[in-house]
């Protein structure tokens with residue numbers, strides 16, 4: 001990048017097609033060759049308030065700051081304005097945003113939290129750097145081109161044992177070096193996991209977020225908690241090292257939230273050594289590229305969960321959903337597929353228990369990312385409404401816009417605060433206590449956070465106008481959030497089902513001796 005100095009007067013001499021300069025944030029750009037290729041057209045650049053002038057305000061009203069950081073545009077800069085300094089800072093990997101409410105309060109200067117230790121804080125710093133440097137750039141590319149995440153990124157995550165950390169605290173972390181030794185395996189708790197999940201959610205790429213092996217986050221726990229020692233020894237290390245991939249295959253064309261309505265069957269072979277599985281599964285995240293499938297099946301004794309390996313009789317086809325195919329969402333058919341009886345997870349007929357024990361953690365993970373995604377939208381709206389002018393004034397001078405911002409901020413803050421409270425309970429309750437006491441709390445929080453997320457996305461579209469429904473440019477994250485918040489609201493249980501579950505749990509523990 002050239003640091004050659006110019007005066008505003010020198011720049012003002014270059015105002016024609018073929019000889020066109022502009023100033024943006026004290027930086028001088030030569031657009032002479034580029035102006036014919038400018039996606040916004042030539043005429044806007046030849047405007048007398050733009051050509052040869054300081055176009056900072058108009059530029060930032062129309063482009064995301066990252067445009068100037070792209071190599072093909074960065075090289076258009078030929079110098080700087082003498083005696084002036086740039087004020088708009090390019091984001092540095094790992095930075096904490098200074099925009100109000102863009103970060104949860106525990107990361108904001110001057111705020112305190114009873115929940116996060118020094119170790120959580122150090123962990124957050126390292127995870128954010130990792131995400132900004134390695135995950136964010138790939139997320140943006142893959143969300144668009146729809147291809148599967150790269151093995152290079154999988155391996156980078158393995159090097160710091162991120163796949164294992166995403167499974168939460170537990171025995172599977174024993175002996176592993178986490179984040180270069182920053183956290184001891186026995187100290188890793190649900191707040192570390194919350195941090196990890198929320199930092200990844202900042203990428204604003206919902207399909208990629210699922211493509212980043214979220215199938216493993218929900219598909220591996222039944223193996224870890226209910227698989228035989230032999231099965232775990234064979235499967236778990238290669239999955240946590242990113243060499244093999246696993247997903248959870250429960251929902252079907254026939255039934256989703258109604259687990260007992262599932263129709264995929266598993267019957268024993270004549271010699272009793274194998275399961276023979278027939279049926280289909282739908283909307284299976286990561287299914288297109290998985291080696292292992294944690295499958296819910298109807299068996300003689302009821303409902304049983306079985307680990308099926310990719311092989312004869314197993315076929316996966318991509319399903320086109322409204323988010324990116326990088327998520328690997330699949331329709332899976334099992335036609336006389338076989339799995340050893342030793343691959344049964346939990347008791348035969350005890351599949352409901354296996355599933356239910358999985359749901360709390362799965363839903364809590366979704367709450368973590370939903371809370372953080374909402375906050376990212378709040379940041380986008382605060383920035384946009386400050387830099388965009390309408391009727392000659394910034395958008396945020398309009399009371400109706402401020403009212404929408406108030407509602408968005410309140411939703412993001414309340415979701416995060418409730419989430420942190422539940423996370424604290426998880427850190428302090430036994431597994432059994434969590435199952436008994438937190439299923440309702442987590443179900444309510446999941447329904448609450450995803451309904452907040454949907455409302456915030458809808459409000460954000462109103463604030464961004466046409467850009468909120470445009471896949472590139474200023475409103476690209478708003479368009480994306482609006483198109484994909486519905487996934488959060490469905491996966492892991494539809495909102496109404498979860499609210500009802502929460503109330504039914506509460507009713508079960510109503511004291512019989514209480515009266516008005």
Ligand code: HEM
Nearest residue numbers: 022029039040044050055058059062063064067073473474
């Ligand atoms: C270094 C200088 C510039 C570069 C590299 C540049 C690049 C771009 C790019 C990549 C887009 C596509 C949309 C996006 O990705 O954000 C765009 C759109 C646009 N640009 Fe520029 N631009 C420059 C300067 C300007 C200036 C000075 C104006 C002044 C009016 C301008 C007006 C527009 C308009 C009106 C659009 C269409 C925006 C929309 O569709 O919402 N550009 N520009």
